Amino acid sequence: MKRSGPLVTLLGGLVLALILLSFNATTGTRAGSTSTTNDPPPASAAPSPSPSPSPTRNSPSPRATPSPPADADYAGRTDDDSAAIAVTLRDGKAVAYFCDGRTQESWLKGDVEDDGGMRLTSKDGAELNGTLKGGSVRGTVDIGGREYGFTAPETGESALYRATANVRGAEVDGGWIVLPDGSQVGILKRDGKAAAAPEIDPETGAVTVDGQQLTARPVTPESSS
Template sequence: MKPTPLLTLLGGVTLGAVVLALSVHATGGNDEPPVPAAAPTATAVAGASAAPSPSPTQTPINATWAGRLTAGTLAISVQDGVAVAYLCDGAAIEAWLQGTAAGGRLDLAGRAGETLSGTFGEGQASGQIKIDDQVLPFTVTAVTAPSGLYRAAATVRGAQVDGGWIVLADGTQVGLVTVDGIAQPAPPLDTATGRVTVDGDVLTPTRPRELS
């Protein structure tokens, strides 16, 4: 009887390890079909279940907006109130920001103190992004799959690979891949298969708007 609390703890630790392992598997080097195929169902279910319910303050907008700014290319993805933004010049500058999208307002922050604030609607998002004490106004327009924001985080042969890609409405791509802390322009992402080859390894970046 007495040692059962310890068994409870160990059970939780084991379950945690399993869930973590499944999560690692879900993000790194998976052979799943390209994510865009799953996207319509995910958004349709969210929309269908939200619409008839009278209690929400507003129908959630799940969308991705992207466009060029003077300092680089910006993409913002919103899924169920959580916003992820990526600013990248394709050469050296990149910033990931995360935050909330509620009541038509965006409020995001990055690790190095970058902030993004603004408003969003179905067609466009606008506001200002502050990075390195520079304030950049932005207006970006909605894009649909396969355009949008892609992210990869994986460990390949002991090296930590982090990549970000923005695919604009006209198909142009901007991205950076950081291998063990060293940034390099990202190799092009095949939007048909959702795959990219980084240093000889095939990765399948995910789209934050469908998955996070």
Template sequence: MSRLGPVITLTAGAVLAVGLGVASVIATPAARNEAADTAAEAPSAEETTAAPSSSGEPAPEPERTAPKKIPKADYGGYVKGNGGLIAISIRDGKAVGYFCDGKAEAWFKGTESDGDLRLAGSGSAKVTAALGGGRAKGWVAVGGRKWSFVAPTVVKPSGLYRATAIVRGAKLRAGWIVLKSPKGGFTQVGAAFEGDTQVPIPQLQGDRPTAPVTVDSTTLYPKDVDGFIEEMQ
């Protein structure tokens, strides 16, 4: 019995040691797994620094498109309540206009953008119109009076014509509006001034409106709008 005592004691100690070792092996992976899960859930310092706050970012600016300009267009029509004519021509956003009823007349210049036309003349004279659907529709104001108009698009020889010269030290200028009549032929109106004095003006040749004419003993050479629009800007 005395010999078995130490053996039993040693065996029990070995069993106890093995049991503690197994428990240690089982506990260690669990601790490591828990630590790994905690590290995966927490964002890294690099991620925290790199992720910007969406609330702090400026809102993207909307894209701005340049206003559209009509490259080329010519309009002509009657002024309601007046009986006169109005002609408007546009070249790459630049615009000129002319109103005449045989007595009063006015030249205008300005711009067109996105179908909105605004022209200014001498004093308070002005033209405002909306362009679209093959016509210009708006208002013309001259000499303290205002009339509406609707002017469809026109093609040459219909349109606006102008001529200038220097006579006896004074500027001689003349303007015409020529419109093709639906019944054939042409309707036209114009006015000529030597300085501030109005002088008689001849009719243009409807099918050849740029042919020379004589005004107050002076030969004038009418130009279509392409020949003088830049001079008026």
């Protein structure tokens, strides 16, 4: 009975050691798991911001260079049907002729604006103010203290003619307007005395004055100067 005491003590120590080892192993595993579970996840790299597009400036659209109205010829009558008007445009300039076919006439000239506006003047003080729009020149002529409204549509061919010459010792100066319907209005002056002009041939400009044949030629701003 005395010998069993140490043996029991030894066995009790071994059991205690086994329990402690088992406890440590379990505690260590749980600690490791807890440590791994609680570690914060690695921070992911923040995406770099995309570069903002640089502001672009809209380039101004090129502006079309204004150009004067196209070369053309216009002829018509005054609103009261008492006279005729012819206007010839060439390279941004105009020449016009006002004629009542009896005693009153005037040659006018000046510049034409890009928008078709025109102010033409004459040496005798007459003035034409008009605007080219829709294939016609519409405006007024101030002459002899009176204002005449007029409309002159495009003719498609020369409408204004003039002839100057010396006939039988007299200075002859004639002006003609050929209207769209083919009719003519003109004045022929002999040494400054006005009278109705004989008709010309629009195809050739031929006209007979006091038995002498003359040639009436189309009038342009350049030739009128």
